[in-house]
Amino acid sequence: MTIDKSVFIPVNPDEAFALITEPERLRRWKAVAARVDLRVGGGYRWTITPGHSVAGTYKEIEPGKRVVFTWRWEGQGAPVADASTITITLEPADGGTMVRLVHEGLAAVEEAGHTEGWNHFLGRLVTLTTTGDAGADDWSAAPDPINELISAEAALAIAQRTLASLTTADMGRQTPCEDFTVSGLLEHLIGSISSIGKALGVAIGDDPVAALEKRLADVAQPTLEAFQARGLEGTIDMGFAELPATTVANILNLEFLVHAWDFATATSRTLEVAPVLSEYVLALARNTIAPSMRGASFAEETLVEESAASLDRLVAFTGRQTAIL
Structure with missing residues (x-):
């Protein structure tokens, strides 16, 4: 199963790239805590909400343009090789950036929950970049x-x-x-x-x-x-x-x-x-x-x-x- 979502945010692609890769910026809209080793082959771990953490490996990195990484919830019994993959592409647009997120390799039972999750967090990203504050996350x-x-x-x-x-x-x-x-x-x-x-x-x-x-x-x-x-x-x-x-x-x-x-x-x-x-x-x-x-x-x-x-x-x-x- 694949989720494909796009949102417009009123910042340039370099600023958008920072928002999706830097821990201090991820904490503003996406994560309670974040560890990031931003290099191909480097790992990351994000605590999305209390008690729910995800980890993976960066596969491709093009600063200001694109990042590809694996995605796997901690505690899942599936092998690491079965992790799903996320590709985030940043395209310049009039007055900002189009952020396209493609989440591939999900099991059918995961699609609804992940769709709800990405709608929630991409909405917070839009709020952050348009108002300066995404607010406290009700999910946390x-x-x-x-x-x-x-x-x-x-x-x-x-x-x-x-x-x-x-x-x-x-x-x-x-x-x-x-x-x-x-x-x-x-x-x-x-x-x-x-x-x-x-x-x-x-x-x-x-x-x-x-x-x-x-x-x-x-x-x-x-x-x-x-x-x-x-x-x-x-x-x-x-x-x-x-x-x-x-x-x-x-x-x-x-x-x-x-x-x-x-x-x-x-x-x-x-x-x-x-x-x-x-x-x-x-x-x-x-x-x-x-x-x-x-x-x-x-x-x-x-x-x-x-x-x-x-x-x-x-x-x-x-x-x-x-x-x-």
Whole structure:
């Protein structure tokens, strides 16, 4: 089965090529996380939505014109040789570029789902290039099924989008964490995720002058990819202690989602989180934050109404006020 779709976007072919090949641009419309080795024979892995990742190999690359790559969902039992193939061709058009996507080699049972998927994501590409922002992806908001690593990917998407909205003027603002400005909290977040990545055996690279969202993505993507490959069984040596893998995954959730709230609150932005995700992370927090951790890593739980939204109950459980006082 073959899917053949074309859309017009109001950018030139070189800009269009960047949007379909560069991780920081793919995250704007297509992926939660992306690893790309853009060369013939190079591989890629994209987390399309939390819990759903695709990988493949680049077969042909013509910058500004064309790219061909294999496509295979992780976890599929079919041999790699049976992967389907995607060809994206870029043709100059009046005022922009025609983007043609041809997805070949799909099984009949895959056609409807992939057609829906490409309609969704090509629509987001058009929105991004015409308005400057594709918006948060509803498909990533409330993952189902869910576990500690899938929820971490959903929380990462929220954290990345929050950081992408910050400006240089925001860096000195006070966050709900009384010891941290926005700039200081970012360094704490990068350091925390990097330490988990290193414990998982990942070589972490951080460019301190890169865009804020890119800095987080560059340490979070390899960390989560390594965690997914390892699984949630057993323990992880964090250097200071041997912790259950589930506890380390819980920490990732709290780092991404609670600090996203910190950044948004510090800069008077509204954080949109699906209740199913904030409720799930609240349950993880209750299994992670022991009374002995209060006063050191976490302040005492603050009080909110029992009817409060799950995100408000989550941040209150971590010792934050629901507004900066």
